[in-house]
Amino acid sequence: MSKWCNDGENEVLNVFLKGTTRPSFYLGLYTAPTSEPAEDITLSGLTEPSGNGYSRIQLLDNDWTVSADLATHTQKTFSCSGGAWGNVYGWFLCNVASGTSGKVYAVGQFSDGPYNVPDGGAVKVTAKITAA
């Protein structure tokens, strides 16, 4: 299960109560930190796989399902090609397709990770997040 980060909590309130335009959402993977990131993590505090077919994946509105206090996105697959990514420890949700200037809304540390991703391997992520 994931957790909201500080920037995500702030964004939720701004969208819900303040009238801020909803952001776009992008899903990424991190190889560091190796332990669960703190809630005040920023994009520059996360290390992503580099190259070998890696890029963040945009999450579309119609692919979310909300049931009670849980939002679940359809499964997304990150495919590694051309070289290994090494150990992947979790996923994150942010508002930019690339770079470190955006906001981290949520992180999900793999409870059974890390996944050591070789050339030709893949990581499948079903993003889930709750509101409370």
Added chain:
Amino acid sequence: MSVAKWMDEGETRVLQILFGSLAVDGAYYLGLYKNSAEPDENITVADLTEISGYGYARKSLARGSWTISGNQATYAEQTFLAQGGDWGNIYGYFITTTLTGTGGKLVAIEHFGTPFNIVDGKGIKIIPQITIS
């Protein structure tokens, strides 16, 4: 000052709006209730005993007028005045999606540590606050 807690219907609505399956609400509405026990998160507006008469009406909380700092949202102080009769003990406030009736969604409530006994000519001032974590 304590803060309101999210209700189940409010949590669902947050996610529906955030992820695009529901249009945003133009306003939320602040009301007072007389239930003496703190309501469970799964109740609805219909489960609340609201003040009736003597000048009582829910207050509109306009979207965009909240002040947000970090994970906390605060709205300007709202005053409810009893006119023409007593309201009795007020045990908390709630935030809902409709100005009247029980058909709206119950977004959040705050249950007071001690009730406020509101008599004719007196009022109660509320500063709605809510956090997310």
